[in-house]
Amino acid sequence: MPLIIITGLPTSGKTTRAKQLHAYLSSRIASASKSPSTPAYRLHLISDATLSIPRSVYDLSPAQLPAHVRSANAAEKDARAALYAAVKRALSPRDIVLLDGLNYIKGWRYQLFCEAKNARTPSCVLQVGCPVDRARAVNESRLERRERRRRKARERENGDGEGAARPEGKEEGRDNDDDRDDDDDEEPYEPSNWENLAFRYEEPNPMARWDSPLFTLVWEDDEAQTRAVFDKIWDAIAGEGRKPVKPNQ
Numbered sequence: 303m304p305l306i307i308i309t310g311l312p313t314s315g316k317t318t319r320a321k322q323l324h325a326y327l328s329s330r331i332a333s334a335s336k337s338p339s340t341p342a343y344r345l346h347l348i349s350d351a352t353l354s355i356p357r358s359v360y361d362l363s364p365a366q367l368p369a370h371v372r373s374a375n376a377a378e379k380d381a382r383a384a385l386y387a388a389v390k391r392a393l394s395p396r397d398i399v400l401l402d403g404l405n406y407i408k409g410w411r412y413q414l415f416c417e418a419k420n421a422r423t424p425s426c427v428l429q430v431g432c433p434v435d436r437a438r439a440v441n442e443s444r445l446e447r448r449e450r451r452r453r454k455a456r457e458r459e460n461g462d463g464e465g466a467a468r469p470e471g472k473e474e475g476r477d478n479d480d481d482r483d484d485d486d487d488e489e490p491y492e493p494s495n496w497e498n499l500a501f502r503y504e505e506p507n508p509m510a511r512w513d514s515p516l517f518t519l520v521w522e523d524d525e526a527q528t529r530a531v532f533d534k535i536w537d538a539i540a541g542e543g544r545k546p547v548k549p550n551q
């Protein structure tokens with residue numbers, strides 16, 4: 303496709319699913335290719351993280367913005383332009399582009415759909431479904447982890463980190479181990495930014511051309527269900543279900 307637009311609330315599991323889908327597609331491409339040197343498709347994963355776009359660009363409160371940024375809206379527009387250019391550069395009938403991001407604005411998804419059409423390649427949307435409270439809780443635990451790390455850094459700077467009194471029952475070095483075991487290294491959203499993004503989120507509509515075909519995975523979906531959905535995506539973009547795309551349709 304092939305453009306696969308991933309969408310969902312902030313901290314709802316989009317990147318987790320994007321990585322799973324990337325691994326799945328890599329192996330499908332390998333088995334669909336005649337030889338490793340001539341793969342049937344090239345695969346690209348594009349996200350805020352791959353383009354080094356910080357969470358703060360989505361923040362509408364001016365106080366949260368870095369000094370060099372023009373205005374809250376302009377920062378997000380610049381980020382969208384960078385994402386759009388990256389997608390456009392990669393997109394072709396032989397390049398599968400996975401766009402991992404909020405993609406929460408209907409008009410933005412429409413623009414991406416048109417871009418895929420121009421490149422004569424299909425597009426689809428994968429919605430990552432997650433209850434609002436659970437997604438918020440993920441962000442809250444990332445905020446707590448950031449706070450813990452900042453506190454430790456301050457303690458180290460003040461030289462009282464290692465020898466500082468520990469709460470009863472805490473073994474020495476336990477906090478560090480907690481952070482090391484945690485392979486989730488993503489930045490949190492500021493709470494007001496998170497609430498705002500969740501409020502502004504525009505659900506995909508399977509009846510809209512630009513949101514279809516629409517595939518959905520929810521938090522609880524296990525490996526078998528995830529694989530079944532990925533199989534359907536593959537079919538729509540690269541298998542029998544793939545329809546020819548006319549740019550002016």
Ligand code: ADP
Nearest residue numbers: 312313314315316317318319440486488521522
């Ligand atoms: P997003 O990209 O939407 O911000 P992430 O994929 O980074 O979200 O996921 C946020 C956190 O939730 C991660 O720590 C991840 O391990 C966890 N997570 C995501 N999806 C699931 C799931 N389906 N089941 C259990 N944990 C999940």
Ligand code: MG
Nearest residue numbers: 316317318402
């Ligand atoms: Mg993510």
